[in-house]
Amino acid sequence: MDEIALRRRLSWLLKLAELALVWERLWRQAWPLASLLVLFVAIALLDILPAGPAWLHALFLFCWVLSLVWAVRRLAFLRWPEPAAIRRRLETGSGLAHRPLGMLADRLGAGRDDPVAQTLWQMQRQRCQEQLQRLKLPRPAPGLAALDPIGLRFAPWLLLAIGLAGGWQDLPARLHRAIEPRLGALMGPPALLQVWITPPSYTGLAPIMLPVPPTGTPIAIPQGSGIMAELQGGYGQARLRIDSQTQLFTRQDPESQKFEGQITQGSELAIRQGPLTVARWPIAIIIDHPPNIAFAQPPDADADGRLRLDLAYQDDYGIVKAWAQIRRIDTPDAPPFHLPLTLGQGKEGRQAAWYDLTSYPWAGLPVTIEPVAEDGAGQKGQGESAAITLPERLFHHPVAAAIIHQRHLLVVDPGQSAAVADALADIAAQPQAFGGNFGVFLALVSAPARLRQEISPEGIPSVLDMLWQAALQIEDGGRPAAQKALDEAIRALEQALDGKASEGEIEERINQLQMAIGQYLQTLNPSGSPETSPQDESFNSITGEDLLNAMLRLRDLSQIGAREAARELLQQLQQTL
Structure with a gap:
């Protein structure tokens, strides 16, 4: 290998030796710090600190922090390796003796003009270069075995493996419990701590008193519940914390503090006083979902023009109010009509x-x-809307039918009020056509007069009602009033059975219903026969005796408290009527 290639290889090996030496020095200084951190995580996962005495927990944390400071300070003695140390590390790692790297860097001092000295010097450099051919990449060797011959450094890692096997799913909570000792147990608990959870009244649930000390079991709390906490004794300002939100107690007197508020969300409720955690409870908020309501069957109508609505409903705690929102298809921007609905309990x-x-x-x-x-x-839920032609009553008397026709024209287009007024005046001019009924005559005279006076839109409904009553008077005589009284009596009894009415109130409503049924039957059968009128097809399947038995059964069910059965019987009676 020529000298240039040798120098390149030597430069590369020196850099690697430098990195190896840095790693060895760093690990020899930092291994206590790593072991302390792993030890704490392992002990936290094992969850043994909260189970022991509070003073031992605090003492462990104190000693651990001191040890951590000592381990961090060791890093201050870390120094970057010097060039001579780097060369020596490469030589010892390659097993070379007599410091060939250092000799290669030496220069001939005396005897530069002596041929013998020059020859010996070149022979020495040649021998050093031959040794350098055996240089190899050094392996990092921190030498911890000499510092820790019994292997204590592996104990924290073994504990960590055991802790991860059983507590990795609850790591955040266990770390929190390990970091925060129960200092309250060292200073003594407060004289008295009471925490009450009051669910919203519409839930029908009883208040909950939180256990002190906590049991660790999550407390189910309905959303929107009120909370009242009272703390007597202890030291410092008390605070209530739900997750990361903190609110202060109000001091009642020198010895007691109180808090009142509302809980809408959160997973942990804690009471703190000064630096101490007095109590901590895991909580589970029960979400109150909006109600569900929908048509179980499409709306339909009967022969008398009554609208039948069959509804299915559901809510977490029960529905307090329901209505049907009715809109005209031809004028969707018109204000809707709200029809109150009667739903059962539950x-x-x-x-x-x-x-x-x-x-x-x-x-x-x-x-x-x-x-x-x-x-x-106050949450609302809407069901899918259904389209229907709102049922109307058919009038057989020609005058009554003519009045209703004009009423219908006025509803569809109030701008036709003048034409409607003229038509009503023509009807009023022939009183013999409706038997000379004075009340009908007055309605037919008053309505055109009001329409010709440029009545405001707010006044149209009163004219429409006047025309409706006139048509009913011509068609049925006294039957509409009896029908209305019957419907009101049935609705009043339904509300009494669905609510919290007393037995006396229900008995009074049953008596009113019985009287209303009698009056209605009288309008259908003025002769007073015990059988219903054969000309009225809606009553051709029930007799007065059947109605009497049904009322007696209804009265018996209400007296024994079977309100659900009484309500079902009332529905059957209503459908029959």
Whole structure:
């Protein structure tokens, strides 16, 4: 190998030897620091510090911190290797004696003019170059075995392997418990700590008193629950911490502090006082989801023009209010009509009910019906809307039908109020066509007068109601009032059974329903026969005796507290009627 190639190889080997020497010096100084860090993580994973006495936990942390400071200070003595040390490391790593690298760098001092001296000098350099041919890459050798002959440096790594096998899934929590000792146990617990969780009233759940000391079991807390904590005794300002958010207690007197607030999220609840953690509980927030409501069957109508809505509903704690949002298809920007819905008790269920909207101005018009439910937290849930032509009543009396037709024209286009007024005036001019009914005559005279006075849009509904009542008076006489009283009596009894009404209130509602049924049957059968009118097809399958038995059964069910069965019987009776 020529001298240039030898020098290149020598330069490369010296750099590698320098790196090896740096690594050896660094590891000899840093291995205590690495062992201390691994030891702490291993002990934290084993979770043995919180299980022992608090004073021993604190003492371990104190000694560990002192040892860590000592190990870090060792790094201050680390020095970069000198060139002579690098050459010597390469020579010893290659097994060369007599320091050939150093001799190769030497120069001839005396005898430069002496041929014999020159010959001997060249022979010596040749011998050094031959030795350098055997140079090889040195392996790093920190020499820790001499510093630690019994192998204590491997113990932390063995403990780490054992800890990872059983505690790696809970690493953050275990590290937190290992870092923070229970100093409160050293200074003594506070005189008294009470923490109450009050779920929202609509959940129907009882208040929860948190255990002190905590058991470690996660506490299930409904979202939006109130919290009240009172701390007596101890030292320093008390604080309540939920995850990373901290709030201060309010001092009541020199010995007690109090906190009141609300919990909406979080996974850990802690009470701290000064530098101490008085108590810490893992918590699990129960999310309150919006209610669900939907049509179990599409809306339909019966022969009398009543709308049937069959709904399925569900909520975490129960629905407090529900309504059907009705919109006209031809005028979607018009304000919607909200039809209150009656739903049963419980978190979920299915409820079918009949609604008489024949008197509503939109009867006979295409609409969309969207069910909406609201829970105790004010959250709303909407179901998929359904399109239907809102059922309307058919009037057989020609005058009544003519009045309803004009009413319908006024609903569809209020701009036709003048033409409608003229048509109503023509009807009023022939009182013999509607039997000379004075109330009908007054309605037919008043409505055109109001329409011709450029009535405002807010006044149109009153005219529409006036026309509806006039048409009913011509068509049915006293039956509409009896029908309305019956519907109101059924709805009042439904609300009593679904709510928290007393037995006396339910008994009164049953009596009102029985009277309303009697009055309604009287309008259908003025002769007073015990059988229902054969001309009314809606009553051709039930007799007065059947109705009496049904009312007696309803009364018995309410008296024994079987409200759900009473409500089902009431639904059957309503469908029959």
